[in-house]
Amino acid sequence: MELSAYLPQLLSIATLATIMAISPGADFVMITRNSLVYGRRAGVYSALGVGLxxxxxxxxxxxxxALLIAQSVVLFTVIKYIGAAYLIYLGYQSLRAKHHIALDLAHKAAPSKALSACSALRQGFITNALNPKTTLFFLSIFTQLVSADTPVAIQLVYGLIISLAHLLWFVLVAMFFSHFAFVHALQRYQRLIEKTLGVILMGLGVRVATLSQ
Incomplete structure (x- = not known):
């Protein structure tokens, strides 16, 4: 197996994965919310959940x-509605949250109500796993760019590239939105921002529910 023979596909998938990762969507909003409200640790674990x-x-x-999902309207619809319901649930949680960010003497964001590493990772994992946008991305990759003759090892390399692109991007997002200077500047607007992100998450849920295959 010559890896160089698949270099054009590798470059194409790396480019598409990067575009996919940085395009605004449910993953971005969820990690932004967790990083801003709960701190860098929660944001990074959420990013790890997305990567996994x-x-x-x-x-x-x-x-x-993937081929079965592409051909089954019912299966895709089930995935779509479950994903939509989860986004609406996360948005509802943001709207009803009563905690706030406190800044300690070490100049670090210290949420008054912490989100455990396990919960943050779970939120990132479920949000991406049930994201129809990601499902459609993989349907296009593995039904068009990947042929039946592509070795499984090469397909795993494709998966590694896509996973790393998402992980690296969202770790950067988590670090940015949890930076002390950013949090300090927006502290007085934290409640408004969290509720706004909650509305966006719920809006994304509604949009996902109306997404066509």
Missing amino acids: AIWIHVAYSIAGV
Whole structure:
């Protein structure tokens, strides 16, 4: 197996994965919210959850389920509605939250109500795993750019590239939105920002529910 033979596909997938990662969507809003409200640790763990969830999409794509999803309106609709419901749930949580960010003497953001690493990772994982936008991305990659003759090892490399692109981008997002200077500047607007992000998450949920295959 010559890796160089697949270099054009590798470059194409790396480019598409980068565009996919940085395009605003549910993952971005969720990680922005967790980083701003709960701090850098929560944001990074949420990013890790997104990176891990990518492998769910890789697994079903390699197994051939991607083709089944592409051809099954019912299956895609079930995934779509579950994902939409979860986004609306996260948005509702933001709207009803009563905690706020406090700045300690070490000049670090210290949320008054912490989000555990496990909860942050779970939110990132579920948000991406049930994201129809990500599902559609993998459907296009593995039903058009990847042929039946592409070795599984190469497909795993594709998955690794996509996973790393998402992980690196969202870690950067988490670091930016949890930076002390940024949090300090927006502290007085934190409640408004959190509720706004909650509305956006709920809006994304509604949009996902109306998404066509």
